[in-house]
Amino acid sequence: MTRPLVLHPDRLFPADPGMRAIARSLYARIKDLPIVSPHGHTDPAWFARNEPFSDPANLLIVPDHYAFRMLMSQGVPLAALGVPSVDGSPVETDPRAIWRVFADHYHLFRGTPSRLWLDWVFAEAFGIDEQLEPSTADHYYDTIDTALKTDAFRPRALYERFGIEVIATTESPLDPLEHHAAIRASGWHGRVVTAYRPDPVVDPDTPGFADNVRRFGETAGVAVADYAGYLAAHRFHRARFREAGATSTDHGHPSAATADLPPDEAASLYLRVLADPTPAEAELFRAQMLTEMAGMSVEDGMVMQLHPAVFRSHNKDVFARFGRDKGGDIPLPGEFVRSLKPLLDRFGNDPRLTLILFTLDEDTYSRELAPLAGHYPALKLGPPWWFHDSPEGMRRFRERATETAGFYNTVGFNDDTRAFLSIPARHDVARRIDCAWLAQLVADHRLDEDEAHELAHALTYDLVKAAYKL
């Protein structure tokens, strides 16, 4: 006996009948709004080439660190899940075998957002009506594999079916952006824009940093032997990215530290980090570059995003065998108040700057981030990030940030994902949780229902369009 897979229409709404009715009413008016995805990690080649996805395992499991890290934590080797090795060690390559291992362990996702997203993909995207378990593994595999071979499951068709209005990818300045060019040249109406993520040429701890900077200068046609040239190369590439639709930059730093050095100190620091920087010099350079990037955003209008404080590739063996982004990134305590001050002293009151802050340290929501965003014109709060892109995570964000920052210093939802098929499910979870939170405010008589409708629309659509200038 298999168990039915049903997505209940009231999922994630409050259990109290009065609140539930309010949530339903709010959700009904915004559930079909277009998806605006201002920050994520889908592959632009998908939309450029519009080729079919290969198979269920390589679409849904092999690239998804949320998925394979959970099985790994319970003793399933990454190799059994087909995660490609970087050291040449053998891994499973049969997608059906990978799929079966995944199905054997699907119960591990109970209570997690991955379960919500995947069940949506199974039920809504593929029309499956039984739950995933060992006995249904092959049925799932065959159903999904068959669908993927149809035109309806090519990337552009899914983009359209999902109601996406615009989606941003994230590229390094070393990226030629040829896929974005191909998309525009193709005549397809989909709007796939890039975002400028200069970490590989900003973070001296990046492997190959000096070589990256050299190529960064070459592709810009600018001599980067000195700091002025290096900054000029940034301006060149930022303009190039804007031509590919970018309206934002993104910065993934080990901390939120910023600095505002005198020009000559910054220039000499640049030369030192190109050689063999100390950890303190590397940190100071990253800090200085955040302020430089803010200054360039004031000039060119690009919205700046900061995703700080993650210990990347914490698992030594996994990093050695499988490389980065394998579920072993672990959050660190956040600190924004002292860290951001140099940048804010320069640009915090400048209406031309928008700096969107993200955190994985939820204690900073009420302690630091909401007070900062509720004061500085340049600051906005990004949505709950990564581990907190989940019903409870979203609820905590609204509960802790709203009273001090209000709703209008937030920027709607980011799916931040490379799992393309889960995008509608992620936005749907955010919409439902926002409606549930608004319903509670209405039920508590903290908000009128007509205001809640306005806010539901704003949180879903208006704020993200405005904040990201899309």
Place this chain on the structure above:
Amino acid sequence: MTRPLVLHPDRLFPADPGMRAIARSLYARIKDLPIVSPHGHTDPAWFARNEPFSDPANLLIVPDHYAFRMLMSQGVPLAALGVPSVDGSPVETDPRAIWRVFADHYHLFRGTPSRLWLDWVFAEAFGIDEQLEPSTADHYYDTIDTALKTDAFRPRALYERFGIEVIATTESPLDPLEHHAAIRASGWHGRVVTAYRPDPVVDPDTPGFADNVRRFGETAGVAVADYAGYLAAHRFHRARFREAGATSTDHGHPSAATADLPPDEAASLYLRVLADPTPAEAELFRAQMLTEMAGMSVEDGMVMQLHPAVFRSHNKDVFARFGRDKGGDIPLPGEFVRSLKPLLDRFGNDPRLTLILFTLDEDTYSRELAPLAGHYPALKLGPPWWFHDSPEGMRRFRERATETAGFYNTVGFNDDTRAFLSIPARHDVARRIDCAWLAQLVADHRLDEDEAHELAHALTYDLVKAAYKL
């Protein structure tokens, strides 16, 4: 079409009908209890002179950093809101123009406690029955302005109408307390007491510190060239404050650090901080002074309050143009366990000391503050402070502190405000949230309903009177 302004009688109560009924019943018995306001920042001159408030903008917007910081965060210049500059730059002076700007942006407060307080002031204090929005701005202005010109809206009449039993203001030792003297001399029955806030003569980082100390000694008639004289001056001024009704002291320090130096080291530190102290010396002196103040509290019975860990005037430009207390104070991480140990080693078990602790770092509620207050006889927990004086903030406090500290190591509510008209609204929010929390405990069968009634009375009235010796 304007929208009606209605304060729902069940606001902030649980949505569940069973819990709501319990909350209503609890609230019905305590809603009309007198307001005891043991810590705040109203101006004693109001009650001494009993002059009418000038106009709506200068009463409700210009002095309220909760209000103007939110508009500023969305790009409205402080100057447009009439915030007085300290650098001579021009600001809007027409109160009606200020009011209109505020009305244009009132939607920003959705979901914030300011909205709850202001709507109460509009509806209850002024009897307005339409919501504030651009089209009602002038109606609001005229209604409030007219009311303010009547005797019913003079400070003493409002004090009486609000059911205030006692209210504490906060003064520096350099204050002559002439307004408190005038109130007592006037024969008016209202009880307006002061509180001893010695930061300007305790914190070497205060601008003009040495000069403050000099005046502090002069007004005490004590030579403050050495530490013994300086401490004697504190004893003099503490006695003077007690004569003006003070039952408490208050300390706003950058951290909760305390120290207990040998007398000769403290004496030589005092001489150093009068000259040109290092940051470490300034911190150590503040730390030492908390322990000295605790010792004096043991002698004279004054209740001690500690409000630590705020980065004051974080916004450089705003501080330069508008001075302090302009919404740019940002919380820092809190630490109490190691910080308070020197003071607690001396006085933590002394039944004559009451030290009330506040925090803006909510993570410390369950980790540090509740375990400390649930053990040391001298320690009590202050209510949620500042950014956390809000429905969600209060709920988090009760959820995180009660199970370890119990209810009886808390001290009721502080409005901590200079916004006089909002005082009843703030106490009402606290009463409602406490009743909602107690209703949940009753509904969960963690507490009997008769106990909840007793606790609701204690949280509203008894605990604050006892803890502050009022």
Place this chain on the structure above:
Amino acid sequence: MTRPLVLHPDRLFPADPGMRAIARSLYARIKDLPIVSPHGHTDPAWFARNEPFSDPANLLIVPDHYAFRMLMSQGVPLAALGVPSVDGSPVETDPRAIWRVFADHYHLFRGTPSRLWLDWVFAEAFGIDEQLEPSTADHYYDTIDTALKTDAFRPRALYERFGIEVIATTESPLDPLEHHAAIRASGWHGRVVTAYRPDPVVDPDTPGFADNVRRFGETAGVAVADYAGYLAAHRFHRARFREAGATSTDHGHPSAATADLPPDEAASLYLRVLADPTPAEAELFRAQMLTEMAGMSVEDGMVMQLHPAVFRSHNKDVFARFGRDKGGDIPLPGEFVRSLKPLLDRFGNDPRLTLILFTLDEDTYSRELAPLAGHYPALKLGPPWWFHDSPEGMRRFRERATETAGFYNTVGFNDDTRAFLSIPARHDVARRIDCAWLAQLVADHRLDEDEAHELAHALTYDLVKAAYKL
């Protein structure tokens, strides 16, 4: 008029009728499952000797720091509660007098888990039907005292009545484990196992450390003059503990720091900590020993528990007069990401290691612990610990940890107590809160009801048996 004492069958279940019905249904199937208590502090002598407990005060108040710290925080001297002094100062010895003081202050426990546990003991264990208050103090005392003199209240009878399947005590390597031997020799079927807690021979800051190490070697018959011998003594005692049923080790360190030194450095550090270590050397030695213990666990299969980051005996006077474990232990901020890396680099992916992590810093649940446990095969999350072993504490744990770590990286419930009679009450609170949380997931349509039944069984019984290898 006394008030009735009734344990409501729906206590701690959600108030919403729909959710409550689900919680009831979940709870009905697991409420009578046996108690598996894998970590605690009951005295094995109780079960070895099976003598009656002496009297109500010495059973329920004198040894319970949850109980007496709360009265102390409100000014009741510990001496009045019969807490034995270590400095020879007199304390109350009349158990009825102690009991009356306790009854006079029982209202202090409103809203605390102690109230839930004690009311369960009063109502369920002793059949009392009136609440504890001054007027019922003697009735309580007499009822309990009479019961304690009957065979039904001897330790083994209670073990059986409580439905305990297995209970672990915690002993030092210096303990001869004679009580465990006596239990096994007695032919009684109860399963009382020990756990290896080597802090006294691992933490150089322990008073008498060098002497402890000397005895540790002597009892092992191993020369501990060098590090190899010291490690061999650990292996000896671990084997001895396993013979007494131990399946786990436990480590109570001031921080979660781990180290993985080269053997010669570890060996020379050992010699230094035996002499007069610096604080840094002591910390490094503890850190190194966690990794050594993990290595031995890989060899011998013992499950490792880490309880870090408590400031022990914070209250100087209480420590001087009454010694340790007197309610003055205060949590410190937690840090796991950098601290655990050396150990995890060695053993984090080893399927033979299980390291169960506990914290008192709840901010680390979502920031550090769930991401670590949701990745590393060796890591599991212990249940909410100590101050957080409470309804709200358990709810926060599930809300913050589940979405990232899932349910299957948690290990069921630990009562962690020396208060034997409260054990069923503590497990019952955990079962109720877990059922309430699962009911919410079902009501939110995040989980199917049949899955919730499976999970309720797993959280109550299966996970703890598997994780602790019991």
